[in-house]
Amino acid sequence: MKNMDNSLFKIDNALLNKFKHLQGTENYISSSTIRFWLNDEPTAYTTHWHPDIEIIIPLENTYTVVIDEIKHILSPGDIFLVPPGEPHQLIAPEKGLRLIYLFDFSILSKIRGFSYISTYLSQPVLINQSTCEPIYRQEASLITDLLKDYCSGESLREFPLYSKLIMFFFVYGNYRISQENSFTPLSFSSDKQKYLLDKFNTVFNYLDEHYAEDVTLEQVAAIAGFSKFHFSRLFKQYSGQNFYEYLCFRRIKAAEALLLRSDISITEVALQSGFSSLSTFNRMFKKLKKCTPSKYRRLYISQLSPFSPDASYRLETENIPYQNDSPEGK
Numbered sequence: 001m002k003n004m005d006n007s008l009f010k011i012d013n014a015l016l017n018k019f020k021h022l023q024g025t026e027n028y029i030s031s032s033t034i035r036f037w038l039n040d041e042p043t044a045y046t047t048h049w050h051p052d053i054e055i056i057i058p059l060e061n062t063y064t065v066v067i068d069e070i071k072h073i074l075s076p077g078d079i080f081l082v083p084p085g086e087p088h089q090l091i092a093p094e095k096g097l098r099l100i101y102l103f104d105f106s107i108l109s110k111i112r113g114f115s116y117i118s119t120y121l122s123q124p125v126l127i128n129q130s131t132c133e134p135i136y137r138q139e140a141s142l143i144t145d146l147l148k149d150y151c152s153g154e155s156l157r158e159f160p161l162y163s164k165l166i167m168f169f170f171v172y173g174n175y176r177i178s179q180e181n182s183f184t185p186l187s188f189s190s191d192k193q194k195y196l197l198d199k200f201n202t203v204f205n206y207l208d209e210h211y212a213e214d215v216t217l218e219q220v221a222a223i224a225g226f227s228k229f230h231f232s233r234l235f236k237q238y239s240g241q242n243f244y245e246y247l248c249f250r251r252i253k254a255a256e257a258l259l260l261r262s263d264i265s266i267t268e269v270a271l272q273s274g275f276s277s278l279s280t281f282n283r284m285f286k287k288l289k290k291c292t293p294s295k296y297r298r299l300y301i302s303q304l305s306p307f308s309p310d311a312s313y314r315l316e317t318e319n320i321p322y323q324n325d326s327p328e329g330k
Helices: 013-022 116-122 133-150 158-178 191-211 217-224 228-239 243-258 266-273 278-289 292-301
Strands: 035-040 043-048 053-060 065-069 070-072 079-082 088-091 099-105 126-127 318-320
Touching: 013 035, 013 133, 035 133, 035 158, 043 126, 053 065, 065 079, 079 133, 099 133, 116 158, 116 191, 116 228, 126 133, 133 158, 158 228, 158 243, 191 217, 191 243, 217 228, 217 243, 228 243, 243 278, 266 278, 278 292
Parallel strands: none
Antiparallel strands: 035 099, 043 088, 043 318, 053 079, 053 099, 065 070, 065 088, 079 126
């Protein structure tokens, strides 16, 4: 087995072989909220989704992820994040090797302030030396340390695993905050920036708790202590969306989780997510997810939780032989 092309990844043959052996033993964490794969299969995985965030790192050769009909062709050393609930295809070359990490995103979402960072994770994220040069080395080191901890054999290894995942997103979130163009033209002092970040952490936490209610811009602006117009301007700068766009996005994320349950009708999903009518829900869901709620539910890759010990969890809905172009129908 060759070492990966990118020298910043300190994953040597011994560690990769240890993990490859681990996958075939009873010590592999089959019921964990964190799942790792070392994948070298020359197959494609048809459009599917899962409630977990997925991190893909090609080690040898390229790997293609198709999201919303856009092909993301990854190179060795790239770190690519697929948002939870995002329909996507995976297309492998004839020969190659890649690491795939999946973990329960909802655990991290309970951390205060993570709602703010999650606005940066609503779209696919590519971390490499070109896109995130100041943090790439640190993020690559954390990805490598995750694999080391996973292979440690420690019975409590999920604690260091999640601590490193938290640090991974903390580093990325801080980097994105530092890149916010809105700070420069407004000439905010560091104290003012901290004040506003605290305010908006409160706002996002409030929306996490009350998104299903009849929440208004005026109401949330008052909670933040700003006028409606000033709040609207700041909200757009901090989230990249206007208030009602974000509220719709948050409701759709809630609907994604509810669609996992086959005992809830589409109408009930709409109402429990905060939409006043089924027609509005269907229209907004299709706008954001590029398919209907019914089709989205059918794309789900397991009837059980992927981390249930009774579930035979698979990344794919169907294996497809290697082909140069994306699978038919995409």
